[in-house]
Amino acid sequence: MAASIIELLKKKKPLLWDGGMGTELIARGLTSDTLPELWNIERPDDVRAIHAAYYAAGAVAAQSNTFGGHPMKLEAGGLADRTEELNRAGAMLVVEARPKGKIAVGDIGPCGAMLAPVGDADPTVVKDGFRRQAQALAQGGVDVIHIETMFDLQEIVLAIEAALETGLEVMASMTFEKAARGFFTIMGISPQRAAGELAAVGAVVVGANCSIGPADMVELIREFRKFTAVPLIAQANAGKPRIEGGKVLYDVGAEEFASFAPLLADAGADIIGGCCGATPEFIGKMSAKLKK
Ligand SMILES: [Zn+2]
Secondary structure (H helix, E strand, C coil): CCCCHHHHHHHCCCEECCCCCHHHHHHCCCCCCCCHHHHHHHCHHHHHHHHHHHHHHCCCEEECCCCCCCHHHHHHHCCHHHHHHHHHHHHHHHHHHCCCCCEEEEEECCCCCCECCCCCECHHHHHHHHHHHHHHHHHCCCCEEEEEEECCHHHHHHHHHHHHCCCCEEEEEECCEEECCEEECCCCCCHHHHHHHHHHHCCCEEEEECCCCHHHHHHHHHHHHHHCCCCEEEEECCCCCEEECCEEECCCCHHHHHHCHHHHHHHCCCEEEECCCCCHHHHHHHHHHHHC
8 A cells, every 4th residue: 555645744744855866866977878767777776875865864755766757758768668667667766765654756757749839749649658657657666656847737737647547646746937927837837727737637736846946936835825725845956057067056055955944834835855956965954954
């Protein structure tokens, strides 16, 4: 019986989630010519160690290394026919690292192609890919599925519907930019619309991750909270990423990042973690802040 996020949230709030996966893989030597999901087979010890570091830092949940595990995305590396293998392996690694009483999350990111009107990806094919990914994650034993960093409402709805077929709880996060008129995804979806529609399709937790730093995330969560009573997840980046000398840098340090944890909780976040640039050190400091 998989652990229920909704049941856990009845006992404790906020729940501490993990931080970035890509950042940690790169720190361990992943290069841009290798698809991260391949490490679930070729470098399992490294992936498992990243999950273990997040759990040890105090996170209640860690997310599998399967963000790019949609077959259309894997196809970029000629790996589409290994969709089931790579996602199942990723799920098993986070399950193996999961301490008793904690949560293993199956992670799903965008499919990498655009649906109409921007692109011409076939919704049936896109949904079928999400179904393959979600089923493999479920087979690998995850407790819950988190669909994240989505910007197209149509795509995330397809992903939620496909993931719900596993019978697991499904969480859904979109990624927002701050504009003069407020927060929107790059496809123009507002927090109000995201909150309503994602919950209506069946997501038990909705929210935001990536793109923005913790200060903007506080504002965004406050905005979400105006429009929904559904549990909210917030996973900010360690500031807005910038490129310097071919390296991606983040300006917000662990201490500063952690100082926003209580503010995020006050703004209405039920689950708090990090995204790009947020390492186990960040999560450890957040854990300490939230205990106070
Ligand atoms: Zn991110």
